[in-house]
Amino acid sequence: MKVLGISAHYHDSAAALVVDGVPVSAVQEERLSRHKSDAGFPTNAIEWCLTNAGLDADDLDAVVFYERSMLKFERILTSALRTFPNSWRSFPHAIKNSLGEKVWVRGIISSHLGVPRNKILFTAHHASHAAAAFLTSPSRRAAILTADGVGEWATVTVGHGTRSPGAATDITLLREIRYPHSLGMLYSTFTAYLGFAVNEDEYKVMGLAGYGRPSMCDQVRKLIRRTPDGGFALAPEYFEYQTTASRSYSSRFVDLFGPPRTPFEPIDMETTEGRRFADCAASVQRVLEDTLVEMARALHDETGLPDLCLGGGVALNGLANARILSESGFERVFVPPAPGDAGCALGAALYADRIYFKNPDRDIPDHPFWGPAVDARELAKAAAEDGQTVQELDDTRMVERIADDLAAGRVVGWMDGASEFGPRALGHRSILASPQSRGMRDRLNRDIKRREEFRPFAPVTPLETADRYFELPPGGARLGRFMSGVFPVRPEFRDALGAITHVDGSARVQTLDETMAPRLHALLVAFGKRTGVPVLLNTSFNVAGEPIVNRALEGYSTFRRCGIDALVAGGVLVTKAAPSPREGAS
Amino acid sequence: MRGAYFDRMMRPLHRWVWADLDRRVRKLLMFAKVETDGGRDILRAAEVTPDPLLRRLYLEHAIDELRHGDLFHERGAALLQAHPARSTGLFSGTPLPGGHGLDDLAIDGEPDYRLLAFLHVAEKSAAGRFEIYRDVVPDDPPTKEIFEQILRDEVFHMNYTYTQLVRIAPRTYRRHVWRARASRLWNRYLRVAAGITGILGATMLTLMYFVVLPPFAWLAKRAERREGTGWRTVSGDRRDAPSSQY
Numbered sequence: 001m002k003v004l005g006i007s008a009h010y011h012d013s014a015a016a017l018v019v020d021g022v023p024v025s026a027v028q029e030e031r032l033s034r035h036k037s038d039a040g041f042p043t044n045a046i047e048w049c050l051t052n053a054g055l056d057a058d059d060l061d062a063v064v065f066y067e068r069s070m071l072k073f074e075r076i077l078t079s080a081l082r083t084f085p086n087s088w089r090s091f092p093h094a095i096k097n098s099l100g101e102k103v104w105v106r107g108i109i110s111s112h113l114g115v116p117r118n119k120i121l122f123t124a125h126h127a128s129h130a131a132a133a134f135l136t137s138p139s140r141r142a143a144i145l146t147a148d149g150v151g152e153w154a155t156v157t158v159g160h161g162t163r164s165p166g167a168a169t170d171i172t173l174l175r176e177i178r179y180p181h182s183l184g185m186l187y188s189t190f191t192a193y194l195g196f197a198v199n200e201d202e203y204k205v206m207g208l209a210g211y212g213r214p215s216m217c218d219q220v221r222k223l224i225r226r227t228p229d230g231g232f233a234l235a236p237e238y239f240e241y242q243t244t245a246s247r248s249y250s251s252r253f254v255d256l257f258g259p260p261r262t263p264f265e266p267i268d269m270e271t272t273e274g275r276r277f278a279d280c281a282a283s284v285q286r287v288l289e290d291t292l293v294e295m296a297r298a299l300h301d302e303t304g305l306p307d308l309c310l311g312g313g314v315a316l317n318g319l320a321n322a323r324i325l326s327e328s329g330f331e332r333v334f335v336p337p338a339p340g341d342a343g344c345a346l347g348a349a350l351y352a353d354r355i356y357f358k359n360p361d362r363d364i365p366d367h368p369f370w371g372p373a374v375d376a377r378e379l380a381k382a383a384a385e386d387g388q389t390v391q392e393l394d395d396t397r398m399v400e401r402i403a404d405d406l407a408a409g410r411v412v413g414w415m416d417g418a419s420e421f422g423p424r425a426l427g428h429r430s431i432l433a434s435p436q437s438r439g440m441r442d443r444l445n446r447d448i449k450r451r452e453e454f455r456p457f458a459p460v461t462p463l464e465t466a467d468r469y470f471e472l473p474p475g476g477a478r479l480g481r482f483m484s485g486v487f488p489v490r491p492e493f494r495d496a497l498g499a500i501t502h503v504d505g506s507a508r509v510q511t512l513d514e515t516m517a518p519r520l521h522a523l524l525v526a527f528g529k530r531t532g533v534p535v536l537l538n539t540s541f542n543v544a545g546e547p548i549v550n551r552a553l554e555g556y557s558t559f560r561r562c563g564i565d566a567l568v569a570g571g572v573l574v575t576k577a578a579p580s581p582r583e584g585a586s
Numbered sequence: 587m588r589g590a591y592f593d594r595m596m597r598p599l600h601r602w603v604w605a606d607l608d609r610r611v612r613k614l615l616m617f618a619k620v621e622t623d624g625g626r627d628i629l630r631a632a633e634v635t636p637d638p639l640l641r642r643l644y645l646e647h648a649i650d651e652l653r654h655g656d657l658f659h660e661r662g663a664a665l666l667q668a669h670p671a672r673s674t675g676l677f678s679g680t681p682l683p684g685g686h687g688l689d690d691l692a693i694d695g696e697p698d699y700r701l702l703a704f705l706h707v708a709e710k711s712a713a714g715r716f717e718i719y720r721d722v723v724p725d726d727p728p729t730k731e732i733f734e735q736i737l738r739d740e741v742f743h744m745n746y747t748y749t750q751l752v753r754i755a756p757r758t759y760r761r762h763v764w765r766a767r768a769s770r771l772w773n774r775y776l777r778v779a780a781g782i783t784g785i786l787g788a789t790m791l792t793l794m795y796f797v798v799l800p801p802f803a804w805l806a807k808r809a810e811r812r813e814g815t816g817w818r819t820v821s822g823d824r825r826d827a828p829s830s831q832y
Contacts, residue, residue: 034626034630034633064828068830068831068832069831070831070832071831071832074832078806080795080799081799081802081803081805081806081807082803082806082807082810084795084799084800084803084806084807085795085796085803087795088792088795088796091791091792091795092787092788092791092792092795093788095791096784096787096788096791103831105831106831118829120829121828121829122828122829122830122831123828154820157820159820173820174819174820175817175818175819175820176817176818176820177816177817177818178818181815227815227816227817228816229816229817230816230817231815231816231817232816233815233816262666264615264659264662264663264666265663265666265667266663352828356828382638382641385638385641386638386641386642545622546626551633553633553634554633556633557629557632557633557645557648560645561629561645561648561649561652
């Protein structure tokens with residue numbers, strides 16, 4: 001059976017194709033359209049998924065959209081009614097936005113793909129998150145917790161799932177917290193208040209939190225109160241996201257926390273204002289973690305299960321995930337590589353396959369590499385035409401050469417095989433560098449990634465040696481598989497790992513299983529032989545504001561315009577040699 | 587280089603726009619966004635063109651545009667630091683205007699001659715406009731210097747797009763340039779039309795909001811008061827309704 005999953009129209013559109021119960025392709029639209037967080041209908045992603053599998057749209061048994069669009073419209077309309085007359089400014093925008101495209105999903109899919117309307121199915125938004133989290137995990141029985149900004153009505157759900165090979169699958173969502181009460185919206189409100197882009201820069205708030213003290217938790221708790229049943233409710237007087245599209249916090253919010261930061265104001269930790277913003281970030285982070293830990297603990301007590309699957313955009317918060325693992329009672333916590341809305345494309349397809357069509361369960365390969373493969377010949381051709389130095393090396397020589405380069409302090413763009421599905425670069429579209437000096441972090445932030453200086457970088461290390469350098473709790477290595485947890489760097493290695501140790505002594509480590517990315521694993525071992533520490537700095541292969549590179553030529557154009565010293569795609573190595581193309585060009 | 591006749595006529599308006607600090611900051615930050623987005627589009631062109639020379643030139647052009655974006659951004663931010671915005675509405679909206687929209691370039695699948703013609707016309711127009719902007723900010727030497735720098739780059743951009751267009755379409759390049767001009771005019775018309783339609787639509791919906799919605803709002807608020815907060819049981823099992831959008 002061939003099922004195509006689609007997520008679109010909010011942020012991070014994506015498509016995923018499941019054939020006979022197993023994913024064969026999945027890619028975010030932004031990687032192909034090259035527009036960051038592309039929310040449009042994922043035409044390119046669908047086309048690539050089908051082409052990659054050698055299928056036509058006619059071959060599909062079902063196309064599944066990741067949420068129930070009319071139910072979502074009902075929520076938008078009801079919200080406007082409930083906040084009447086304050087919603088008068090947002091109402092025209094919301095209605096035009098919904099009626100313009102979003103509610104006609106069935107027709108849009110049908111016209112784009114030419115599939116009959118009866119083949120087009122829908123899942124609930126949080127059911128898609130739950131399926132993406134549970135069905136891609138190795139767990140057979142697990143509690144499920146999903147949390148994001150908002151889907152149709154639900155913002156948080158809890159439930160459980162059961163699956164076993166060859167048998168029927170069950171995913172039951174027991175309870176939900178409904179909009180406007182939302183942990184994702186709470187965090188996003190602070191994201192906006194701190195001058196960052198909503199739905200995009202939430203991880204900056206998490207990075208900033210490391211610099212601050214959670215000294216404003218009492219104020220944050222005025223915004224979110226716990227309900228007697230273990231849920232929570234937001235205090236509406238501090239928020240405006242229900243009534244206007246242009247601002248998510250109210251004047252009372254500003255009275256409580258002080259003036260907001262404009263997006264163009266630098267954050268200087270030496271100033272009172274800089275520290276205030278960092279304290280705000282630390283405080284909302286702490287309250288978010290506390291709330292999630294308490295909800296997860298209650299879910300553990302209720303289900304008695306040892307495994308927890310986390311889904312939804314909030315599951316990208318590695319600090320919270322690590323605390324859930326340590327404090328909620330669950331022995332293992334699984335977060336998929338794409339827990340956000342993009343991952344819902346895969347979740348929706350798997351949900352339809354297992355639940356709607358009742359197909360027997362099959363294990364999903366435990367890796368994130370479902371995207372387009374890199375074509376090394378494309379890179380070799382373009383670089384040679386441009387007069388760059390191009391070398392073709394076998395795996396062993398390539399690994400040795402790059403290990404030498406990295407040990408010498410050079411920065412390497414690393415493209416290998418199929419691209420990752422999800423927001424993290426997990427070793428197939430990465431910028432790699434030595435983790436040893438803080439200077440490297442500053443160089444990468446300033447000259448290569450062009451992003452704020454407070455932003456930390458993540459390390460990657462072989463699974464078998466991870467515990468030597470990082471304080472991983474039981475189950476921590478699993479959480480680190482897809483870079484989903486933040487853990488302390490062991491104090492004795494913090495200086496030696498200066499570029500990846502955040503100001504609070506932590507790191508969002510990736511624990512690399514050799515079978516997942518063997519070449520990168522070999523590189524880590526080779527680097528370890530040279531430096532004594534098999535740890536590399538691993539950051540996504542992109543420049544701030546751009547999607548992660550996909551094709552070799554996108555890696556090449558990034559390499560040409562920033563301070564990356566060497567570029568690898570498969571067996572091809574490119575180093576800079578040619579002068580500026582402007583010379584003599586006109 | 588002389589700005590287009592219409593732009594020169596509008597010089598007093600431009601002077602008025604740039605005289606106000608809030609508007610100046612907004613303009614600079616908007617240009618930052620537009621230049622950066624334009625740079626990314628041209629970068630995309632460098633990634634997809636099969637022509638090695640064009641790839642190098644597009645890449646250089648893209649780097650220039652991205653640098654212009656940085657220059658505008660840094661200047662806008664510096665002005666903002668020195669003189670905090672008086673208008674509270676300046677940054678309340680999350681995304682700043684500008685960027686893609688109707689001038690969004692469709693790069694993938696487009697032939698190079700079409701892009702070169704478009705870029706040539708766009709660069710020429712931008713150069714004329716920037717020349718005027720440079721002249722209306724004599725009180726602000728750093729901003730004036732940015733326009734000077736960018737104008738120098740625009741000369742290179744105009745020249746290479748034209749020479750390359752002549753190279754790859756020696757017999758039809760004039761037609762492509764005229765077509766690009768017409769396309770820009772059409773896009774302007776579409777932008778105005780979309781703006782007017784948007785205003786009309788918003789007005790109608792706002793009227794509807796105040797005329798039709800009040801009784802439903804009353805009912806919705808009453809229903810909301812009956813709802814508790816906290817956890818709710820997930821209502822109904824939807825597994826038997828896979829084709830329902832509700």
